[in-house]
Amino acid sequence: MQLLEVKDLKKGFGSKAFNTRIEVLKGINLEIKRGELVALMGPSGCGKSTLLNIIGGLLPGDEGEIELEDVNHISNKFTYGTKSPNKVVNVRRNGVGWIFQDFHLVEHLTAIDNVAMALEIAGMEQNDAEEKANSALTKVGLGDRINFGAEQLSGGQRQRVAVARAIAGSRPLLLADEPTGNLDAESGNDIMKLFKILTKGENPISVLMVTHDPNLASQADRMLLMKDGVVAASDIKSAWGIKDEEEEE
Numbered sequence: 001m002q003l004l005e006v007k008d009l010k011k012g013f014g015s016k017a018f019n020t021r022i023e024v025l026k027g028i029n030l031e032i033k034r035g036e037l038v039a040l041m042g043p044s045g046c047g048k049s050t051l052l053n054i055i056g057g058l059l060p061g062d063e064g065e066i067e068l069e070d071v072n073h074i075s076n077k078f079t080y081g082t083k084s085p086n087k088v089v090n091v092r093r094n095g096v097g098w099i100f101q102d103f104h105l106v107e108h109l110t111a112i113d114n115v116a117m118a119l120e121i122a123g124m125e126q127n128d129a130e131e132k133a134n135s136a137l138t139k140v141g142l143g144d145r146i147n148f149g150a151e152q153l154s155g156g157q158r159q160r161v162a163v164a165r166a167i168a169g170s171r172p173l174l175l176a177d178e179p180t181g182n183l184d185a186e187s188g189n190d191i192m193k194l195f196k197i198l199t200k201g202e203n204p205i206s207v208l209m210v211t212h213d214p215n216l217a218s219q220a221d222r223m224l225l226m227k228d229g230v231v232a233a234s235d236i237k238s239a240w241g242i243k244d245e246e247e248e249e
């Protein structure tokens with residue numbers, strides 16, 4: 001089985017009766033394997049965030065189905081897609097971690113407290129949470145900054161704290177909605193490198209990331225292009241005129 005399967009997912013907003021209805025997702029099909037780093041591209045307003053919100057259990061779709069493997073084996077898999085968010089608590093707690101463009105850190109807490117707090121809210125005991133937070137921060141290269149306040153960190157470092165927070169709970173799928181949108185090119189590249197490390201090796205996670213940057217997208221294992229309410233596995237490299245490294249010689 002794939003880690004994630006999205007089948008014929010549909011979602012619209014507004015009301016037909018008032019002529020305000022827009023169909024945003026018109027039958028999304030996609031699959032992500034364990035350890036895959038997938039870039040999702042598409043014009044502004046095409047529904048990328050809507051899709052991530054439904055996969056992340058924050059918003060119900062209108063039709064279709066999502067299956068997410070439960071890697072921690074609390075159940076076999078999570079099946080949802082049209083269920084209301086209060087019925088998919090397990091997806092949010094054990095299935096997906098989130099990264100946002102503007103980091104969403106608590107500014108006056110330290111790096112380690114930002115990460116540990118998320119674990120404690122999920123029910124973990126304080127010592128365990130701090131230990132897990134410490135090891136997640138070490139993994140993202142911030143082992144020497146754990147006691148820095150969030151406001152003392154650079155944008156790139158803040159985003160790495162957010163990545164640590166997202167991976168600390170051992171969730172198998174990381175949803176990243178324009179994670180490099182507020183970063184300079186170098187910090188953006190660092191985040192991409194970090195995603196590559198986290199999706200390879202032992203106990204790999206999978207990452208679905210929205211980006212507008214074709215150079216970052218071309219470093220992913222696979223790129224998907226969303227357009228007119230559907231997703232196409234796409235050879236965006238050629239569409240954007242990017243050459244493969246091998247071809248450049």
Ligand SMILES: Nc1ncnc2c1ncn2[C@@H]1O[C@H](COP(=O)(O)OP(=O)(O)O)[C@@H](O)[C@H]1O
Nearest residue numbers: 013014024042043044045046047048049050051
């Ligand atoms: N809660 C909502 N109510 C009404 N319309 C929405 C809502 N959320 C998103 N939309 C609309 O759905 C479309 C897709 O939005 P979004 O998923 O944010 O696109 P993207 O992330 O690709 O820029 C847009 O036209 C947006 O205005």
Ligand SMILES: [Mg+2]
Nearest residue numbers: 048049050177
């Ligand atoms: Mg968006």
